[in-house]
Amino acid sequence: MSMSLVESLKVLHAVRTPGQVVIPTMGSAREWMTLGTHPLDFIYAPSAMGQAPLVGLGVALAQPERQVIVTNGDGCTLMNLGCLVTITAAAPRNLVLIVCDNSVYEVTGQQLTAAAEPARPGAPAVDYCAIARGCGFREVFAYERLEAWQAEVGRVLSVSGPTFVLLSVAPVPGGAVPKSPAPAPQRAIEFSRALQSAPLTEAFN
């Protein structure tokens, strides 16, 4: 069972508060941009695949009173599983890592990841939540149904992190590589300015 990526992001978008940072990458970046713009959005495109959670970690450490939400892909997660260890070692209570798991490399044409069950003869799909727990995430959540995610998103964002969320989503047919919505250096400057002047996240005041 899985949910629509766009619909799952709409759930997050609906509850996002003015002081929260959102750092989406890959497919989630592409879809998040269609929902509107926000000064504390840092669309991580162009990206270094696997690095979005670390950029989020840096922001979270620099601004510990502001909640930082990273939406990552499962392929990105696989490319840098060590980041889960790095994050929990730094222990940012204000970091939420959401992994949108569609079991494929969507933007390159939906090839299976090595973690997907069909790619693993005789072995089950990789259990990302077990990995997150093993790495020491304080809070781990998993949702396969939109209704459940919608019902619990408020609680997920209110707990003290680091928080790991796995959303089982369907691949987006024809989903392309996200394009930077403006020149990346300019966006970095604007995001940095916004970060240092915007009101703090209500939940972390």
Place this chain on the structure above:
Amino acid sequence: MFTGQQIVTELERLGLTHVVWLPDSTLGQWEEALGASQALKLIRVCREGEAWSVAAGLALGGARPVVMIQCTGLFESGDSLRNAIFDYGLPLFAVIGHRSSLNPAATDSARRFTEPNLKSWGLDYRTIDKPEKLPELAMFFRSCRDAGRPGVVLIGEGKM
């Protein structure tokens, strides 16, 4: 070549806030002093490429990080370094251990490829290969900071 306290003193004077590191056997000797610093927070990563991305986030958030890794980690860092410095234009600064560089007889390929690697990225760097050159770290950092450009200090490693 340097004690951890010497390095900490230099970094503190420069107003740095975070050391994002994955040490080698030379840099690793600085851990106790770095960990004891009240001004510097030590962020441990699992792979050197992560260090540039954490530093990027820190810089975006208004902190003043330095990346501290070995040259082998520089080789590993390519994609994240490329993204942070060249896609987003973040002027990150790094202290990188130059393995075997003080040993002229070394056949270590890590020694041979470090400077060509930095040159291929177009990254300006200085080499600190003698104790008396330590002040160059601060001088070079300030020149990079004032110019808003990235920079690397190579720390000589090997025989002394």
